[in-house]
Amino acid sequence: MIAKTYPVKIFTPAPMLGYGYDIVDFWTIIMDERTRPDAIIMDSGSTDPGPYMLGSGRTIVSKQALMHDLSPVLEACADFGIKLLISSAGGAGTNEQVNFLVDVVREISERKGYKFKVSTIKFKNDRQAILKKLQAGAITPCGPGPALKEEDVLNAVAIVAQMGAEPFMKALEDPEVDIIISGRSYDPAPFAAYSMHRGVHRDPAWHMGKIVECGGQCAVPKGRSILATMYQDSFELTPVTPGQRCIPRSVAAHTMYEKTRPDRLPGPGGVLHLNNVQFKQQADNRSILIHGATFVPTPTYQIKLEGATQVGFRSAFIGGIRDPILIRGIDDFLEQTVRARTKAAFPLLGEAAGPQLIFHIYGRNAVMGPLEPATTIPHEIGVLGEVVAETQEDADAIAGLARVMVLHAEYPGQLATAGNFASPLTPLEQSVGPVYKFSVYHLMDVEDPLSFFPIESFFIGSPNDNKTKPVPSERPVRRAEDVVTTLPEAPRHNITSSRPRISDLAAVVRSKNSGPYEITLDILFDDAGIWKHVRDSNVLTPEAMKRLYRLADDDILTCMFFEPALGWKCTFKRPANQLQGSVGERDTFGTQLHAPLLDVEVPALNLA
Structure with missing residues (x-):
């Protein structure tokens, strides 16, 4: 264990490795001894895009994007002895993606003349061990998903597990390790691990x-970039780009981001309790000091399993309709004419085990589907036809016929006889490829947090026998006189209206997926008085959400106000036929389901 010296500085240049960052921001932090970090830590994966990355093995960003982001990072690590931790390599965090990212680091290191000791943390993908856990009753659903079955484990094309902090801390016990590259991990794990390794309290x-x-x-x-300064029982966050600031609301908002509840954040080995958290703006009006959270260990240590199964192949076509006569009768046209004629040629279409044809009508209800409360008739619509079948050839054939029917079939009152469909792309149908679903998204009890995550260490890069120092790149830094001191203005709220809406009063209104089975809605306010008024107005109750989103009684998982964040959160189950990123998906990331909240009316505020 290294000496407990505070503060500990952790730098995260980008929200995800490969998403890019400002090179001036980067070198300004690195070259200043006051801000130079002890570690650079970056997440590299997510289930937000659905199961495709896990099922297909494709990386979430390109090799070129990884090379672009890693080249300055590796240079800084080599020159200044900064530790580098990268989690969930490649996107899904498979063992193959760990190897891929190691190869990228090796390629850069050999070209630039760096030498690093690297530790990899992979997943011991022992299906028989998982099945034994299942038979012992030690695997349960994560969220409102179905119970795990043996065939789900056996038929999955890939399975990973989210590691906690312990594997990272084990790898950090070797002081010679420069870089840690891990498979799938709980997103906060490498950050927490390095901090605890340096003596910071777990909370x-x-x-x-x-x-x-x-x-x-x-x-x-x-x-994009953030600098965390860790003390033993608190931490400070400072944005890197001039003109940006961390404020209580923005930091609280990200604390409760994409989680089922705002006050309890479960993870491997415990639950983070946030009821007593406090956010204190610092004198520079850009940084914020945070303390008061409590990490409560759970009696049983659990890791989350993620697995994907292929369900078929997809083909798609897209186009627009501007004819108001056809738009008024679009449902009957697509269902009774297009679908019926396509099914006549492909009789298994729509059967339980047969091909599926789904129409997404943009401009009306393509995003929200059965949750959509609006009933207005648009002046134009976009139609995306999605076909999923057992083979790509079948999917292409069905999509081809369905598209022709949309283009040329007749409809009542038709005046335009040349065609019904404005097609922007050629080829007119697109072969999309394999389609997957999350078949494994479950919590597994483990006795040892390290048991499924073997660690391997090795050296990569150039031996540099001549002891010549690599030539540094240009390192642009921001001069003090170039820094913009203007900070964002506080939002202006329309509180004088006799019937203000949520969009008039809130600072943040958003929606997001919370795993593959849930959608979570967040509203945050900048003003405590406005927050209390909305809370006491009873316009964001479970009953109101059931009416607004057409939900059943048991669909709502959380609906609560949370004072430490001046926020409100409602989490509900996804529609049963809309598995995230799979057949019939409408919003993989869940980011456009907040819109009905904007128009919720609130009683007038008493300004006296």
């Missing part, structure tokens, strides 16, 4: 990790 370590794993997204306006 602020885990809270910081939850916020910083998305980089500068916790700043206003949203940024």
Whole structure:
């Protein structure tokens, strides 16, 4: 264990490795001894895009994007002895993606003349061990998903597990290790692990990790890079880009981001309790000091399993309709004419085990589907036809016929006989490829947090026998006189209206997926008085959400106000036929389901 010296500085240049960052911001932090970090830590994966990355093995960003982001990072690590931790390599965090990222680091290191000791942390993908856990009753659903079955484990094309902090801390016990590259991990884990390795208490370590794993997204306006300064029982966040600042609302917002509840954040080995968290703006009006969270260990240590199964192949076509006569009768046209004629040629279409044809009507209800409360008739619509079948050939054939029917079939009152469909792309149908679903998204009890995550260490890069120092790149830094001191203005609220709406009063209104089975809605306010008024107005109750989103009684998982964040959160189950990123998906990331909240009316505020 290294000496407990505070503060500990952790730098996250980007919300995700490969998403890019400002090179001037980067070198300004690195070259200044006052801000130079002890570690650079970056997340590299997510289930937000659905199961495709895990099922297909494709990386979430290109090799070129990884090379672009890693080249300055490796140069800084080589020159200044900065530790580098990268989690969930490649996107899904498979063992193959860990190897891929190691090869990228090796290629840069050999070309530049760096030498690093690297530790990899992979997943011991022992299906028989998982099945034994299942048979012992030690695997349960994560969220409102179905119970795991043996065939789900056996048929999955890939399975990974989210590691906690312990594997990272084990790898850090070797003081010679320069770089740690891990498979799938709980997003905050490497941040918490490095902090605890340096003697920071687990409470602020885990809270910081939850916020910083998305980089500068916790700043206003949203940024890319963030610097965390860790003390033993608290931490400070400072955005890197001039003109950005961290404020209580923006940091609180990211604390509760994409989680089922705002006050309890479960993870491997415990739950982070946030009821007593406090956010204190610092004298520079850009940084914020945070403390008060409590990490409560759970009696049983659990890791989350993620697995994907292929369900078929997809083909798609897209086009627009501007004819108001056809738009008025679009449902009957697509269902009774297009679908019926396509099914006549492909009789198994729509059967339980047969091909599926789904129409997404943009401009009406393509995003929200059965949750959509609006009933207005648009002046134009876009139609995306999605076909999923057992083979790509079948999907292409069905999509081809369905598109022709949309283009040329007749409809009542038709005046335009040349065609019904404005097609922007050729080829007119697109072969999309394999389609997957999350078949494994479950919590597994483990006795040892390290047992499924073997660590391997080795040297990579150039031996540099001549002891010549690599030639540094240009390192642009921001001069003090170039720094913009103007900070974002406080939002202006329309509080004088006799019937203000949520969009008039809130600072943040958003929606997001919370895993593959849930959608979570967040509203945050800058003003405590406005927050209390909305809370006491009873316009954001479970009953109101059931009416607004057409939900059943048991659909709502959380609906509560949360004072430490001046926020409100409602989490509900996804529609059963809309598995995230799979057949019929409408909004993989869940980011456009907040819109009905904007128009919720609130009683007039008493300004006396």
